[in-house]
Ligand SMILES: Cc1ncc(C[n+]2csc(CCOP(=O)(O)OP(=O)(O)O)c2C)c(N)n1
């Protein structure tokens with residue numbers, strides 16, 4: 001009997017997260033889940049800078065703060081530069097050893113308005129982990145289009161209508177742009193696979209230079225889906241090839257998450273989300289879905305995901 | 307020790323002696339020499355700072371913000387377009403009560419693009435919470451930077467301080483300067499002890515969202531702090547004077563104002579010209595002196611009223627203009643006497659925009675023209691034909 005019983009791993013002690021509950025994120029918010037996973041993987045010896053956006057607004061309405069680590073928000077477009085200053089300051093004071101510096105921002109704060117500061121921080125190779133919480137639109141201001149909003153997505157500034165299927169630009173290749181800075185480590189991750197995400201955070205924080213995580217975080221409000229579907233939708237983005245999980249070291253792809261067995265057509269991902277409802281409403285729309293499938297196929301081909 | 311050095315060298319040497327931990331700056335004429343000298347000092351091992359070559363002035367201001375937030379002494383320098391690009395961050399630095407020092411090599415603002423001096427850049431930030439001091443010459447630039455840090459880092463203040471110097475006129479001119487030494491500066495300027503800092507031993511949240519229930523209170527505290535900074539600026543200058551014998555003013559400075567009936571007012575390097583003009587006018591029997599505004603923010607209203615209690619007229623020379631309103635320093639001085647018991651006449655002239663030369667004779671002409679009568683908005687020495695002046 002004794003031999004056949006599987007040895008159970010001891011349960012980890014229940015500790016409070018470094019991003020405490022009780023903040024103001026919406027039910028099912030992928031971004032708050034992501035932030036919690038990131039900071040808990042990083043641990044308490046971490047200083048965090050954050051761009052203006054949902055994450056900042058829901059976690060730090062004065063006089064409340066959900067953060068149990070030192071945390072600073074300055075502006076919409078500068079968390080990377082503020083983090084560079086934090087890192088440089090700590091170094092000059094002889095206090096950097098053993099302290100992680102994490103900069104965070106949404107897709108807008110990172111890939112659009114903040115890309116200049118981000119590029120500077122990466123190019124100078126500051127010892128900073130930058131996490132981009134990609135919910136694929138400016139959610140904090142009411143779901144406007146960003147450079148990371150996918151093709152044919154309905155947002156409030158790229159609405160679908162009689163003459164439009166929504167956003168007509170493909171998602172900006174943020175991870176490749178970042179990796180092209182030839183930094184030690186850059187990867188994509190998703191809240192759909194929390195263990196993978198936390199492993200990547202730890203991996204990144206071991207590096208002595210700039211690192212980056214492009215984190216996919218579904219948004220029930222902006223994507224218009226039922227709140228219990230966040231994890232499922234996050235996984236479907238990976239499984240369809242629309243959000244490939246790829247790791248770069250020094251600008252070169254070193255690992256991908258294969259989707260050989262779990263590969264699904266893009267409809268499986270799109271159909272849950274109100275932001276793609278218009279594509280299912282007409283024959284013309286269905287043709288558009290084929291274009292989105294082509295984007296997924298190209299990703300799969302490019303990174304050898306099957 | 308006395309040395310013949312460029313104004314920019316006086317600044318960088320003075321900044322070096324303040325031992326900044328982090329310097330972040332982006333090149334822009336006429337500020338460039340300052341950051342070039344500083345980066346050379348770092349390269350030579352004469353200055354132990356993290357020198358961050360940023361991608362923009364916006365980045366520079368954000369880097370020094372982050373450095374100050376962990377308790378590091380931080381420095382930047384810029385001008386004109388660079389300052390405007392920083393402006394969003396400067397408001398933020400002040401709002402978060404992060405002390406640091408920034409030197410502004412004052413230059414006009416585009417369009418048309420002009421690299422030459424006036425004060426149009428810094429006046430844009432007059433409502434931001436940035437303490438704004440103007441230096442008059444290379445010696446004052448040497449002396450003012452330790453004072454600026456001492457004011458900024460005073461726990462009662464904890465705000466950014468800008469040291470303003472006229473582009474080219476001060477940045478690129480060589481003057482004999484009595485050098486400060488490390489021992490003196492170390493004694494005068496103690497290590498930076500931040501009021502709040504990002505520290506894993508004592509985690510705090512900075513830069514929170516303020517709903518309507520709180521925002522106004524934070525602005526009120528800033529208003530109070532600006533008022534509290536008034537005696538502190540004066541005391542720091544007094545302390546510096548006690549220890550060195552040198553005095554360029556605290557909030558203001560005066561020249562031959564003792565029995566004066568008219569005060570000529572200005573800021574920055576123009577003060578030198580105004581002093582010469584006053585000597586000339588005095589020699590002709592005019593009862594006139596110079597009022598130098600050294601602290602533009604906080605604006606020392608009380609001190610100005612006190613100093614002008616016997617003055618009949620202020621003749622103000624502005625190097626900036628608020629389009630749609632008037633000359634800025636003049637408007638502020640005028641407001642300062644509104645409904646006071648003693649209300650001198652106030653005249654305002656615009657001089658030196660975009661680096662236009664300011665000959666002493668032009669100042670004298672303005673003085674003679676306005677003596678006893680109010681003149682406003684007069685653009686001195688403009689090409690009348692070119693503008694088809696009405
Ligand atoms: C300079 C500037 N421009 C615009 C804004 C308004 N703004 C605040 S947050 C935000 C959108 C944030 O979007 P994103 O970065 O994707 O973060 P999310 O809220 O989606 O997490 C915008 C447009 C601002 N605060 N500052």
Ligand SMILES: [Mg+2]
Pocket residue numbers: 106107108133134135136137138139140146
């Ligand atoms: Mg977003």
